[in-house]
Amino acid sequence: MSVSQLSVFAENQPGRLSRLTALLEREAISIRGFAVADTGDFGIVRLIVDEPKKAQSCLQAAGFLVQANDLLCLELPDAPGFLNLVVSAMADAEISVEYGYSLVSTYVVFKVLDVAFAEQQLLKQDIRIINQSDLV
Amino acid sequence: MNIQQRAAQPIFNPKFECASRDEIRCFQLQELRKQVAWAYEKVDYYRQNLDAAGIEPGDIKGFEDFSKLPLTDKTALRDNYPYGLFAVPLDQIIRIHASSGTTGKPIVVGYTRQDVEEWRYCIMAMIQQAGVVPGDRAQMAFGYGMFTGGFGLHYGLEGLGCMMIPASAGNTERHLMMIEDYGTTVLVATPSYAMHICEVGEELGFDWQKSTLRVGLFGGEPCPPKLKSEIEKRMYITCTDNYGLTEVMGPGVSGECLTSRDQQHIMEDHFYWEVIDPESGAVLPEGAEGELVLTPLQKQGVPLLRYRTHDLTSVTTVPCGCGRTTARMNKVRHRSDDMLIIRGTNVYPSQIEDVLADVEGASAHYRLLVDDETGLDRLTVMLELLPFAFTDSFAEMESFRVQVADKLKGVLQVSVEVKLVEPGSIERTMGKTQHLEDKRKR
Numbered sequence: 001m002s003v004s005q006l007s008v009f010a011e012n013q014p015g016r017l018s019r020l021t022a023l024l025e026r027e028a029i030s031i032r033g034f035a036v037a038d039t040g041d042f043g044i045v046r047l048i049v050d051e052p053k054k055a056q057s058c059l060q061a062a063g064f065l066v067q068a069n070d071l072l073c074l075e076l077p078d079a080p081g082f083l084n085l086v087v088s089a090m091a092d093a094e095i096s097v098e099y100g101y102s103l104v105s106t107y108v109v110f111k112v113l114d115v116a117f118a119e120q121q122l123l124k125q126d127i128r129i130i131n132q133s134d135l136v
Numbered sequence: 137m138n139i140q141q142r143a144a145q146p147i148f149n150p151k152f153e154c155a156s157r158d159e160i161r162c163f164q165l166q167e168l169r170k171q172v173a174w175a176y177e178k179v180d181y182y183r184q185n186l187d188a189a190g191i192e193p194g195d196i197k198g199f200e201d202f203s204k205l206p207l208t209d210k211t212a213l214r215d216n217y218p219y220g221l222f223a224v225p226l227d228q229i230i231r232i233h234a235s236s237g238t239t240g241k242p243i244v245v246g247y248t249r250q251d252v253e254e255w256r257y258c259i260m261a262m263i264q265q266a267g268v269v270p271g272d273r274a275q276m277a278f279g280y281g282m283f284t285g286g287f288g289l290h291y292g293l294e295g296l297g298c299m300m301i302p303a304s305a306g307n308t309e310r311h312l313m314m315i316e317d318y319g320t321t322v323l324v325a326t327p328s329y330a331m332h333i334c335e336v337g338e339e340l341g342f343d344w345q346k347s348t349l350r351v352g353l354f355g356g357e358p359c360p361p362k363l364k365s366e367i368e369k370r371m372y373i374t375c376t377d378n379y380g381l382t383e384v385m386g387p388g389v390s391g392e393c394l395t396s397r398d399q400q401h402i403m404e405d406h407f408y409w410e411v412i413d414p415e416s417g418a419v420l421p422e423g424a425e426g427e428l429v430l431t432p433l434q435k436q437g438v439p440l441l442r443y444r445t446h447d448l449t450s451v452t453t454v455p456c457g458c459g460r461t462t463a464r465m466n467k468v469r470h471r472s473d474d475m476l477i478i479r480g481t482n483v484y485p486s487q488i489e490d491v492l493a494d495v496e497g498a499s500a501h502y503r504l505l506v507d508d509e510t511g512l513d514r515l516t517v518m519l520e521l522l523p524f525a526f527t528d529s530f531a532e533m534e535s536f537r538v539q540v541a542d543k544l545k546g547v548l549q550v551s552v553e554v555k556l557v558e559p560g561s562i563e564r565t566m567g568k569t570q571h572l573e574d575k576r577k578r
């Protein structure tokens with residue numbers, strides 16, 4: 001289970017993000033979700049794509065700094081209360097979330113320390129866990 | 137002994153390079169006295185200066201007397217641009233070179249046929265101590281043109297019996313192709329451009345280990361030790377730096393031998409060196425760090441007496457393990473006029489370079505920016521990250537940044553902003569690397 005996220009170092013300058021997205025487009029890599037965060041000086045672009053290995057190697061070949069991490073990914077039914085259900089379940093299991101964001105469909109990802117443990121806890125709540133092959 | 141015989145032995149001119157200190161000093165004094173007389177007789181500028189100081193060439197009996205002569209600064213060359221300091225009619229000058237300098241007019245130097253010959257001789261001795269041998273195939277990555285580096289090394293390498301590949305600066309892929317196709321064994325470049333060739337080669341899948349290249353001759357800019365060792369490791373070559381400046385001749389003033397890797401042998405048969413206190417001008421004892429002052433010993437075209445290089449170094453006359461007895465200067469890491477004053481504190485860019493060299497995760501490429509937008513001087517160090525130093529966590533990246541800033545503050549005694557930038561975003565240049573941009577308005 002779990003999905004692979006690519007984090008890319010980016011300076012806060014015009015055109016940096018488009019250089020990255022243009023490269024992925026050229027390689028026919030589909031972005032399934034992303035988040036951009038910055039500290040004012042530099043940013044980290046976080047990407048969930050359909051072919052993470054290929055994306056990582058082509059980004060690295062183009063000189064980008066890339067790191068891959070496993071994230072917890074799950075489906076949130078589009079109805080009131082489900083996000084609360086998920087985060088409450090994680091809080092009960094003392095799982096802390098570093099960050100999270102939504103992907104295509106009603107998928108969300110969370111950065112947690114122990115992905116497998118979090119998945120176990122959420123399966124108990126009947127939450128559907130998403131893995132990399134669901135994103136293709 | 138002819139050049140072929142000289143080139144075939146391990147030391148180019150052992151009679152001088154391995155002579156006793158007394159013999160070397162004796163030769164230098166004799167040449168210095170001739171040189172003072174030549175400058176006095178042929179160049180108004182020196183005659184006026186010596187007259188004003190109440191010194192005649194005949195008064196120079198020893199080195200102490202010579203040290204009383206006024207120092208010559210770059211302004212003298214600028215003020216007398218273009219030909220005011222030439223000692224011979226222009227029809228005896230067979231070449232000129234110029235250095236652009238960062239401000240104002242360039243400075244121009246001229247060489248007689250004999251000057252060109254002496255220069256070639258210095259280069260031959262210098263490259264031989266760097267491990268170049270006749271039959272080497274030497275590829276030039278300096279630009280030819282008014283800059284002394286290209287032609288200076290070119291004629292010296294040819295003189296030693298190397299096959300010259302005058303590729304000139306620029307077009308990195310073409311350089312790589314030539315290294316491969318022509319079986320280049322020696323690369324002449326600035327260290328930053330050599331690094332660029334190395335990186336581009338790696339990206340294109342060039343196998344440096346299998347390449348014929350074995351020697352790097354670096355000049356044109358100071359070479360940080362970390363950069364040099366990185367190039368040696370990645371390109372599988374031996375790199376030596378050499379030192380020189382257009383005003384006194386060009387490259388060939390001093391160079392590394394293969395034994396003493398952090399110092400450079402001065403071509404003492406062609407240059408008399410002194411180290412002075414840059415503030416007072418007083419000559420410092422051997423071994424003390426100060427500003428290097430050079431006097432070329434045989435220069436006919438544009439003689440120079442006690443030229444202030446503004447380069448800070450120290451010199452030792454302790455014999456070297458390579459067998460040479462010629463004096464060795466420490467690598468010039470900073471110049472007295474490179475000093476930055478940040479909120480009242482003196483900072484040398486080379487100090488920053490040294491700190492960064494010890495930071496795991498920082499590449500050898502950096503850039504400095506000084507501004508006073510906030511009303512106070514602010515020094516920003518832009519630093520390229522190495523791939524392994526990047527993590528997905530802002531907290532970790534921030535702590536890396538703060539750790540570098542703290543280390544810098546500890547050494548420089550002034551606080552510094554550190555900014556992390558993408559790999560490759562700091563420009564690699566062919567000529568002198570401009571590490572510094574000073575945008576202060578005051």
Ligand SMILES: [Zn+2]
Pocket residue numbers: 393394395396401456457458459460
């Ligand atoms: Zn030596």
